[in-house]
Amino acid sequence: xxxxxxxxxxxxxxxxxxxxxxxxxxxxxxxxxxxxxxxxxxxxxxxxxxxxxxxxxxxxxxxxxxxxxxxxxxxxxxxxxxxxxxxxxxxxxxxxxxxxxxxxxxxxxxxxxxxxxxxxxxxxxxxxxxxxxxxxxxxxxxxxxxxxxxxxxxxxxxxxxxxxxxxxxxxxxxxxxxxxxxxxxxxxxxxxxxxxxxxxxxxxxxxxxxxxxxxxxxxxxxxxxxxxxxxxxxxxxxxxxxxxxxxxxxxxxxxxxxxxxxxxxxxxxxxxxxxxxxxxxxxxxxxxxxxxxxxxxxxxxxxxxxxxxxxxxxxxxxxxxxxxxxxxxxxxxxxxxxxxxxxxxxxxxxxxxxxxxxxxxxxxxxxxxxxxxxxxxxxxxxxxxxxxxxxxxxxxxxxxxxxxxxxxxxxxxxxxxxxxxxxxxxxxxxxxxxxxxxxxxxxxxxxxxxxxxxxxxxxxxxxxxxxxxxxxxxxxxxxxxxxxxxxxxxxxxxxxxxxxxxxxxxxxxxxxxxxxxxxxxxxxxxxxxxxxxxxxxxxxxxxxxxxxxxxxxxxxxxxxxxxxxxxxxxxxxxxxxxxxxxxxxxxxxxxxxxxxxxxxxxxxxxxxxxxxxxxxxxxxxxxxxxxxxxxxxxxxxxxxxxxxxxxxxxxxxxxxxxxxxxxxxxxxxxxxxxxxxxxxxxxxxxxxxxxxxxxx
Numbered sequence: 240x241x242x243x244x245x246x247x248x249x250x251x252x253x254x255x256x257x258x259x260x261x262x263x264x265x266x267x268x269x270x271x272x273x274x275x276x277x278x279x280x281x282x283x284x285x286x287x288x289x290x291x292x293x294x295x296x297x298x299x300x301x302x303x304x305x306x307x308x309x310x311x312x313x314x315x316x317x318x319x320x321x322x323x324x325x326x327x328x329x330x331x332x333x334x335x336x337x338x339x340x341x342x343x344x345x346x347x348x349x350x351x352x353x354x355x356x357x358x359x360x361x362x363x364x365x366x367x368x369x370x371x372x373x374x375x376x377x378x379x380x381x382x383x384x385x386x387x388x389x390x391x392x393x394x395x396x397x398x399x400x401x402x403x404x405x406x407x408x409x410x411x412x413x414x415x416x417x418x419x420x421x422x423x424x425x426x427x428x429x430x431x432x433x434x435x436x437x438x439x440x441x442x443x444x445x446x447x448x449x450x451x452x453x454x455x456x457x458x459x460x461x462x463x464x465x466x467x468x469x470x471x472x473x474x475x476x477x478x479x480x481x482x483x484x485x486x487x488x489x490x491x492x493x494x495x496x497x498x499x500x501x502x503x504x505x506x507x508x509x510x511x512x513x514x515x516x517x518x519x520x521x522x523x524x525x526x527x528x529x530x531x532x533x534x535x536x537x538x539x540x541x542x543x544x545x546x547x548x549x550x551x552x553x554x555x556x557x558x559x560x561x562x563x564x565x566x567x568x569x570x571x572x573x574x575x576x577x578x579x580x581x582x583x584x585x586x587x588x589x590x591x592x593x594x595x596x597x598x599x600x601x602x603x604x605x606x607x608x609x610x611x612x613x614x615x616x617x618x619x620x621x622x623x624x625x626x627x628x629x630x631x632x633x634x635x636x637x638x639x640x641x642x643x644x645x646x647x648x649x650x651x652x653x654x655x656x657x658x659x660x661x662x663x664x665x666x667x668x669x670x671x672x673x674x675x676x677x678x679x680x681x682x683x684x685x686x687x688x689x690x691x692x693x694x695x696x697x698x699x700x701x702x703x704x705x706x707x708x709x710x711x712x713x714x715x716x717x718x719x720x721x722x723x724x725x726x727x728x729x730x731x732x733x734x735x736x737x738x739x740x741x742x743x744x745x746x747x748x749x750x751x752x753x754x755x756x757x758x759x760x761x762x763x764x765x766x767x768x769x770x771x772x773x774x775x776x777x778x779x780x781x782x783x784x785x786x787x788x789x790x791x792x793x794x795x796x797x798x799x800x801x802x803x804x805x806x807x808x809x810x811x812x813x814x815x816x817x818x819x820x821x822x823x824x825x826x827x828x829x830x831x832x833x834x835x836x837x838x839x840x841x842x843x844x845x846x847x848x849x850x851x852x853x854x855x856x857x858x859x860x861x862x863x864x865x866x867x868x869x870x871x872x873x874x875x876x877x878x879x880x881x882x883x884x885x886x887x888x889x890x891x892x893x894x895x896x897x898x899x900x901x902x903x904x905x906x907x908x909x910x911x912x913x914x915x916x917x918x919x920x921x922x923x924x925x926x927x928x929x930x931x932x933x934x935x
Contacts, residue, residue: 242268244356245343246275246328248320249467251364252299256467257307259299259363260321261343261352262328268356269391270446272373273384274336275328276359277453280369282327282781285791287617289366291319291646294565294594294621296363301595301622307346314344318651319621320363321345322780323794330777332750335757337774339809342655349376349468357387360467362459372459379464384453388446498528530555537566549577556582561590565619572598576607583610590617597623601630611639616784620647628653629671635678635738642740644784644795654776654797659806661818661933667736667800668819681744681878683735683828686856687771688714688909689728689835709836711908714916729913730768730817732775735828737798741879743782745887749894750778752851755835756897768817772805786890811932818933821917829857829874832906854901856910866910868903 244267248260295317306312315321321342329340354376362370372381533555556562562582564575575596582588593599620626631647634640671677690709703710714727751774780797807818824830836850855874859867871891875884
């Protein structure tokens with residue numbers, strides 16, 4: 240069942256085009272693939288995402304053929320790219336789009352997919368110049384967005400599509416060779432019966448805007464599709480496609496050759512070359528020349544003199560806000576540590592890339608970060624298997640790293656474990672070793688309750704006598720058919736395993752609520768609570784790192800425990816139960832209570848209204864109830880202080896002013912209802928059957 244479509248990310252690795260990530264979409268058709276592809280291209284083009292993307296491409300080149308020919312390769316060796324695909328291809332809160340998708344193995348081929356609505360392919364060989372195409376798996380002929388949509392409509396016998404199709408009638412220009420970009424460019428044709436097509440595009444058909452935007456990107460040539468999915472080798476195509484008719488001859492000026500010789504002589508000096516560098520530092524573009532020469536030495540694995548390496552690197556990178564030391568795998572750990580510390584102390588570096596530097600120990604990295612400036616935004620630790628996740632978590636306890644985005648391969652790869660089961664999920668709940676230093680999360684979990692009574696369900700309703708306030712004490716668990724009159728969707732979304740700085744946490748909640756507010760959940764709840772868990776996980780994985788963040792999507796790791804729980808719940812999607820047990824709150828931690836209603840209460844004559852309320856709960860032995868309840872404003876001031884809290888509160892109200900505050904009484908009623916119902920699920924006669932389904 241479904242209109243099945245797959246999205247692939249590919250790249251040229253050596254002489255081969257390879258798949259790096261793949262995604263199965265059970266329902267993606269019509270204009271949908273164009274919109275998803277356009278958003279994915281935007282995500283991959285974001286400057287902050289480009290650095291880890293480049294590092295995973297470097298890793299792919301290091302792996303070479305052995306990764307794609309291994310008998311038992313890892314499921315996701317490029318987990319950052321897979322995260323970009325999973326989030327960018329299925330989640331866009333600004334338009335209320337969220338779909339449950341299934342990440343596929345990185346080397347999935349066309350013979351491995353279940354498809355009836357074509358494929359999308361994105362080429363990231365050059366992250367600065369992305370390319371795309373659509374295609375039918377049988378033909379593998381690259382199609383532009385406009386051609387794909389026209390072909391889709393031509394094979395659909397649907398009257399509702401025929402009305403709109405005249406507003407983007409398409410015809411080809413140029414030759415029939417689909418590998419030529421010009422031949423697959425579509426133009427708009429006026430329809431004499433409906434008037435100017437250009438006018439209709441703007442007035443009636445926003446689809447044309449999507450077509451024009453996506454077709455502004457380069458189209459993947461047909462030989463690339465063939466070499467990726469059928470042929471393999473691309474050497475035979477290079478002369479035909481990539482070589483210009485007349486090759487230009489590039490001869491370096493004598494001054495450049497002289498400069499290269501001077502740098503080579505100075506950097507080869509076994510003694511201190513500071514004086515010699517000072518003599519040539521007045522030459523134009525000196526720092527860039529030094530920078531390029533050091534990268535050249537790194538590429539040929541020829542280290543500079545050990546006595547002067549730190550000063551050379553510091554001089555070359557001194558004005559850069561993002562310091563990339565990852566190419567210098569030919570240097571010793573002491574050289575890297577000395578150079579990185581010096582650059583951080585200089586105060587201009589806001590990001591540091593230490594990816595692939597396997598000579599560094601955890602102690603080396605901690606020593607480097609002791610010199611981190613106050614405004615330190617990003618740390619890249621990709622392809623460093625010697626660096627553990629507990630160590631990465633402990634870095635957030637560093638006073639200058641509490642708001643730093645840390646990119647580590649294992650953090651991105653663990654959510655993509657293809658063997659998530661109920662039993663495995665319980666092991667993830669085990670508390671960390673007392674010897675492991677972990678930061679205290681600002682928010683440990685979200686108690687989520689959705690009222691299921693809707694306009695088409697019969698009375699009685701879950702309302703108190705005033706008719707507008709839910710009576711959570713009467714809420715029952717769902718017994719299987721998901722339409723009981725007094726039922727709620729109940730889940731506790733775990734966040735305790737993922738440290739989220741306040742801007743990220745707040746932006747993640749805003750993403751989640753914005754998507755929910757703009758999306759009609761009338762059918763979502765029929766797919767189980769897993770849909771909501773997936774939505775929250777993607778919302779947090781695409782959250783901006785600052786207040787006032789707009790436009791660009793910054794990709795971070797999916798929260799492992801939340802994603803795993805959603806994946807387990809989705810194994811038996813017609814069972815709307817959450818697999819995690821009800822947690823016991825600990826002293827010193829905060830939990831959110833989030834209530835969602837979609838219910839035209841009695842006397843309400845307008846359209847169905849989506850309502851959200853939030854509160855924050857913590858243990859408090861001095862309170863009569865044993866709990867302390869705060870609204871958003873009170874919680875913010877408690878966790879970050881009044882000044883930052885006021886700023887965050889203004890941002891919150893500007894973004895999601897439709898979200899109200901839960902009163903203390905309602906918040907505790909919700910917590911009690913969730914505890915009662917989630918415990919009751921485990922007393923059902925068929926609980927063992929549910930567990931078996933979750934353990935498949």
